[in-house]
Amino acid sequence: MSTDTSAQAPAFPLTRGCPFAPPETATAFREAGAPRRVIIWNGTRPWLITRHDQVQQVLSPGGRFGADVTLPGFPNTSSAQPVVEGGIFFRKDGDEHLPIRRILNPDFTAKRSEALRPRIVExxxxxxxxxxAKGRPVDLIEEYALALPTLVICEILGVPSEWRHIIHESSKKVVQLSLPKEEKLAAHRTMLDTLSRTMADKRSDPDDGLLSRLVNTWVDEKGVLGFEQAVGLGVLVIAAGHETTANMIGLGILALLREPEQRAILLSNPKKYQSTATEEMMRYWSMVQTEPRRVCLQDTEIGGVLIKAGEGVICNLPAANRDPDVFAAPEALDLTRVERKHIGFGFGIHQCLGQNLSRVEMQEAWPRLFHRYPALRLAVDESELRFHDDALTYGLEELPVTW
Known part of the structure; x- marks a missing residue:
């Protein structure tokens, strides 16, 4: 067992040399086999975990690593994170996490998500x-990849589709890493205020949406949640329910444009390949690029390195999901790959609540797009595409296409 005493550590988030691959530094760390230090915004030096098995070790239940952003030593993304997320259940552990998660689980089960498939197709x-009617070229991020999950989450919540732009603009600011704290907090407050007014209205005008159930059932009837806590859950569903899926839909479109052989496989039999395509896209892109983060609660050895209690840990999913010890030809996009060992939705009890819904949206979004527009192509040179590295989730700023 050893400890890392090196004064040299790269700045995190790491930069990508190639937009279609994990950062080279993360890959090098994974190949070296042991956790390594990185430096984050406040000068602290948490450990970066890059191997598939070691990420699973950190995220597995057992109480050795905590998800609470308010704990000393937690490697927060910014000074705003403990304020914005400190009271949210998925940033809690044990009894503060699971009971609240169970309130939302029924809305995001595989069965419930499958029942929504016909409406998602519509x-x-x-x-x-x-x-x-949008004219050509058209930005598929704004008009399709982002629009779809936002409309879906609006219907689940029971809010008008006109909210789509408010939801996007506010949540986009919250997940940007370098945005000043004041702007992040203001964006978060906008969502809180909007949902607070809406949920108050649903007490006198209830419906079948999630917001109505939260306030009328879990706050007023059962008294399990406080009103502000219920509003916070609504904001969480908004933030988590569209941003990640939107990025994945956009990245998946780009991948299919770049690799016509893989596109042909998917379109040859969408019902057969849409599931494996979705899992492979999640593995290949691993769009959650700066999470999950944890703080060590008791001294733990990982990869021969002693991580001490109170030290921060950051799991790098892009590197872990291309671990050659787990995936054959990990750098290749293979929509026929049947291995379902990726951890693109996280791992353990904190893994993504909305993963079933996200899967259905992706499974339908890609083949239906290319079936309708078989001549779809980029309207700019690939080198002109801009990716947002400065965010919790990786994705495209825009995707101009024509046909």
Whole structure:
């Protein structure tokens, strides 16, 4: 067992040399086999975990690593994170996490998400019908990849689709890493205030949406939640329910444009390949690029390195999901890959609550787009595409296409 005493550590988030691969430094750390130090915004030096098995070790239940952003030593993304997320259940452990998660689970089960598939298909086809009226080139991020999950989450919450732009603008600011604390907090407050007014209205005008159930059932009837706590859960569903899926839909479109052989496989039999395609895209892109983060609660050895209690840990999913010890030809995109060992949705009890819904959206979004527009192509040179590295989730700023 050893400890890292090196004064040299790269700045985190790490930069990507190639937009279609994990940062080279993360790959080098993984190949070296042991956790390594990085430096974050406040000068602290948490450990970066890059191997698949070691990420699973950190995220597995057992009480050795905590998810609470308010704990000393937690490697927060900014000074705003403990304020914005400190009271949210998924940033808690044990009894503060699971009971609240169980309130939301019924809305995001595999069965419930599958039941929404016909409506998701309707929304997709409506968006595709509208594309020609947008003119060409059209930005598929704004008009499709972002629009679809936002509309879906609006229907689940029971709010008008006109909210789509408020939701996007506010949540986009919250997940940007370098945005000043005041702007992050203001964006978060906008969402809180908007949902607070809406949920108050739903007490006198209830419906079947999630916001209505939260306030009328879990606050007023059962008294399990406080009103502000219920509002916070609504904000969480908004932030988590569209940003990640939108990024994945956009990145998946780009991958299929770049690799016509893989696109042909998917379109040859969408029902057969849409599931494996979704899992492979999650592995290949691993769009959650700066999470999950934890703080060590008791001295733990990982990869021959002693991580001491109170030290921060950051798991790097892009590197872990291309671990050659787990995946054959990990650098290749293979939509026929049947291995389902990726940890793109996280691992353990904190893994993504909305993963079932996200899967259904991705499974339908890609083949229906290319079936409707088989001549779809980039409207700019690939080198002109801009990716947002400065965010919790990786994705495209825009995706201009024509046909």
């Amino acid at each position: 929304l997709i086809d409506h968006l595709l019908d509208e594309l020609p």
